[in-house]
Amino acid sequence: MNRRSMLWLATAAAMWVAVPQASMAQDVIKFADVIELSGAGAAVGTNWRDGLKLAVEEINAAGGILGQKVEVTDYDTQTDPTTSRAMVQKAIDDGAYVIMGPIYSGSVKVNMMVAMQNGVPQISGAEAPDITRMNNPYIFRTSFGAQQSMPKLVKYLAEEVKAKSVAVAWVNDDFGKGGRDSFVKELKSRGITVATDVSSEVGQADFAADVVKLKSSGADTIFAYLHEEESARLLKELQKQGVKLPIFGETTLMNQKVVDLAGDAVNGVRGHVGLMADAPVPGIQEFAKKFQAKYNYKPDHNAIKAYLGAYAVKYVTTKNGKVDRQALADTLHGLTITPKDEPGILIETSWDDKGEVNRDSFLVEVEGGKQVVVATIPKL
Structure with a gap:
């Protein structure tokens, strides 16, 4: 060679x-x-x-x-x-x-x-x-992806809840920002006002100040888009401060982990869920x-x-x-x-x-600590 x-x-x-x-x-x-x-x-x-x-x-x-x-x-x-x-x-x-x-x-x-x-x-x-x-x-x-789930949720808020003004709470990372941006875009397309826009940090323990901003915003509805443990803390603080507004979110807000951690503070929360054990x-x-x-x-x-x-x-x-x-x-x-x-x-x-x-995906409400399917939403 x-x-x-x-x-x-x-x-x-x-x-x-x-x-x-x-x-x-x-x-x-x-x-x-x-x-x-x-x-x-x-x-x-x-x-x-x-x-x-x-x-x-x-x-x-x-x-x-x-x-x-x-x-x-x-x-x-x-x-x-x-x-x-x-x-x-x-x-x-x-x-x-x-x-x-x-x-x-x-x-x-x-x-x-x-x-x-x-x-x-x-x-x-x-x-x-x-x-x-x-x-x-x-x-x-x-x-x-949030760009698929948020249109389904906002459609429900506009047509069924008749929301006019929404206070938005979200976690300041790629997950939270992506979801927040998609949600706000959909709100604007339907003429719904963003009453306040409150970001929090991953692992944040104290949501007292965040909740003050949410409840004083004049909104008729709250949208929360955070990770599971932070979602539970936010819900408990909303309950502690006596906030009675309807609360909506995406899959993480109704997650079983949130149900376990938030106790009765999660009851009444509604939102869009891609997958769930009780589907x-x-x-x-x-x-x-x-x-x-x-x-x-x-x-x-x-x-x-x-x-x-x-x-x-x-x-x-x-x-x-x-x-x-x-x-x-x-x-x-x-x-x-x-x-x-x-x-x-x-x-x-x-x-x-x-x-x-x-x-297919699902609209869910938490009742008595359980996720209850309100409706099934067909594939896009």
Whole structure:
């Protein structure tokens, strides 16, 4: 072999190592659970982790995917964007077939580029609208983006509640700002006034001053868009200060964690929910029973999102007939999966060409500490 041939082979070998390999040749299929297991997001991250692990246990008990065992490894983001980026890189270095998570939008915005650059599909529970607008062909949601959920909620406020002036409370991070901006945009399109606009911080403990601003704003309705633990604190402070205005929100406000933490302060709260354990959907109700029996607590929407996300990966990989990252991403775009196709998907679910999810959702009111479905809202 001459020197030129040797150089060509060496260069080709280096290029092969440098380019991420889409097709995975390994004994197990690796799911990387990159999720919030400590820090402010630990409660929602634990739900996600447990939902994912329940799905994987079932998949393995049924023979795995294409006869291969699925292995889940947890990577704790610590609810920190920089740490989440490092965890995604570590997961990829460890041979992840797919990244599952995170939930916090700020972390996803930071780490999704690492997954994209390596050609690794990522299934997230994040809700910030712009996550699926960043030309990333590998990002997929199992949660509604705020740009999909807010039009449904504001339509209800305008047509059923007859709201004229709304006090807006939101958490100052990517999740909160994205939801707040989408909500305010929808209010303005319907001629509803924003009476006051009150931002708070992640992990904020004292909401006394925030509530003073909300109740003195002259609003006829309050909209709250915060993470679960902060939502509970806000509701308790609203009750403490005797605020009687109707309170509306999105999925996090009616989350089981909020119901558990806020006590009777959450009763009467209404809003739009993408997924919930008490949804009038047979597959979801069966999942909730299995989850409760295994973990001894009631699952929230994050557990459901992780569970059906794992089954989406199973369905697509089986459909493709190969464990191939690129094929997984390509096939999931524009796909609809029904419970008839794959029972683990729980509810008919579609993804568009940007990875945005679409399915039925629900209007919910909390009564006596329980989430009660007022109406089912069809897919967009």
